[in-house]
Amino acid sequence: MGALRFYAPPIERLSRRFDAAYVVDYDQVPRRSKVQHDGKILSIDFEGDDSVKLRIPWNVDEFQSYFLATCSLRPRTEPYHLALEVARGVLSRLKALIAVCDGADIEQTEAFYAALGEAIEAFTIAATSDHHSEASQIASQECIGHTAEAFAQLTNVYRDAAIDFIQEHAPHRTFLYGVNIRNEHPSADASALLRPAFNTAVVSPVWKDCEPNEGRFDFEKVREQIRWCRSQGMRVVGGPVANLDDLNVPDWLYLWDNDFNSLLGFQLQYVETATRNLHGMTDLWYCSSGVNTTRAFHLTEEQQLRLLVGSIETMRRNDPQTPVLVSFDHPWGDYLSHAHRDLAPIHFAEEIVRANLGVTGVGVELNFNDCEGAIFPRDPFEVIRLLDQWGMLGLPLFVTLTFPSSRRFDKRAAHQISDHESPTFPISRRRQRQFVESLVPLILSHPQTQAIFWNQFTDATAHVYPNAGLFDRRDRPKSTLRSLREIRQHYLT
Structure with missing residues (x-):
């Protein structure tokens, strides 16, 4: 020691x-x-x-x-x-x-x-x-x-x-600038604001909604969402599909918490069914996010790898043409300082890349917040250093991003911001906007970054991170949305 x-x-x-x-x-x-x-x-x-x-x-x-x-x-x-x-x-x-x-x-x-x-x-x-x-x-x-x-x-x-x-060396670079609408259908007013801000929507076939009862599948709502995205002129990223978090998995799956083989079988069946039902409707598949920090089930690192590898192989087998993305939570690996884990997030990603499974993009999840499961803020150049490190994997990078706008209690969030009298870092609508204005353009400037997705559409429906949406709990737009629109207009058009 x-x-x-x-x-x-x-x-x-x-x-x-x-x-x-x-x-x-x-x-x-x-x-x-x-x-x-x-x-x-x-x-x-x-x-x-x-x-x-x-x-x-x-x-x-x-x-x-x-x-x-x-x-x-x-x-x-x-x-x-x-x-x-x-x-x-x-x-x-x-x-x-x-x-x-x-x-x-x-x-x-x-x-x-x-x-x-x-x-x-x-x-x-x-x-x-x-x-x-x-x-x-x-x-x-x-x-x-x-x-x-x-x-x-x-x-x-x-x-x-x-x-x-x-712009000089890659003037026609295709960049995906999007928002994760999960399984929500934006209102007409929200649609009018999203359309000029983003060229991509991330649509999640939420497992608990698509298979509420074991073996009974229904993807019609997801198809409707995808059709809405197309009507808005947006590209569609389908997923994350193979996610084992509390907001995604059906209640009946917890009965198999201690039976990994059954858990694996159910997940692969769901990935196969989702891929077949939505085949040809998405521009990219977002296979999985945050598998390296899965908390809903008691999984070893070997089991996490088997779940991810099996999901990728199933997805590629049923749709060999559409590109597949995977992303990793806590990319700095902070949790390794207190957890009995051997693989840093980048080593986890490296195992997947070296396996030649057909993954075409790797993502880092930057969910900054003062709550369980989130990460403490880093300055913009520390984020760039991180992207340089992950860029050595040799694949295009995409970044999912959130930052809170308020410290107040968020009844629809899976986690809550600490109510301690001494805040760990400033949180306000203004600070959320400033965070976006300082960091997002710098991420855009990284040569291997090909996508940025704001990871939470609204605070008005169930979500993971408190007060981190672009619309508040009454579904009113925050000023951050305007800043994201202006960044797109200035740098991507």
Whole structure:
């Protein structure tokens, strides 16, 4: 076992989710970690004894909270100084990105260089002062804040340069820009707003609706939805089909929780029936999402792989022409820090790609929220680094995305936002819109990304993540929808 020790700010000055911190090795795979704070020292015990990076939720300022990372640190008895190491880590990451931009002749703005200069000056003060002093702590936090501002300035320049490159070298790139309407039929008013915003709809043949009783299937409602999408001029992605989550599986299936072979047989029968009934009606099949974090049933990693492989093979056998996508939840693999699992999400995906099953696209699910099953926010360039890593799989990437607009109780959500008096990160309609405006164009600029799907259409019907829809609980549009429409008009037309 290895251990890192840090002189840390008092608990009330850290993010409330500081206990979600973990360490990663050289290839960014999380190690199983145990976090403790005794009021002065933050301790992280982890598997292995080599150098690692610490990732920890951090309050950048009153408007931004992200997972931030230190540079590589070797285990030692003498504690490090947490704020200083986090500042060193974010400044190092910024300098590495500057080198990339310089190599591509991407010129920066005066505002960027001003923020960079202030970050370096603050870090110099933090590093040369008594590390135990308040001055060093304040300067470290100022360095983190100025670095965040520099990243924000860099985002626009980097995005525009990347999109210009794509338009020059792939001017006819087909990009799917869509929303997951699940099994809902949008109203006439909602349809009028969705049509100019998106060119694709994700239609889910929800298992509990299509096979409410074992062996009795009905896909007419799904066909009606697909016909509606076609009438709106939208492409159709059918799925996720093979999903074992609480909102998807029929009640009768839970009787077979401890009988994997029966569970596998029922799922493959459903995938085959759905594929045959909807054959020729979809542009792509979305086979499965989040199988690597399935919580509704007690499955081993081997069983999860068998379910996914069997579903893909069944789908390809019954429809060999339509492309097949699969996606993975928690793509940073945060859950590995506290779960007895061996496969990181990208290794899970790699197993599927290497098996040559006919998968034509791989997705990452970025469901940011302050609730069970969601992930803590990352800054836009950390998302780009993730896409670079997943791009090494050699397949087109697609991203599913959500972010909440309110902290209030959401009676139709499967999970609820924590009602703790100290929020882990800012949540509001304005923050949801700002999140979209900063991140979505940057994702569009990634050369291997071919699709973005907003993963929750409305808060007015049953859904997983609280307050993360584009329409509120009264089915009224949020300002985020307008921002998504403007992004499409600016970058994709």
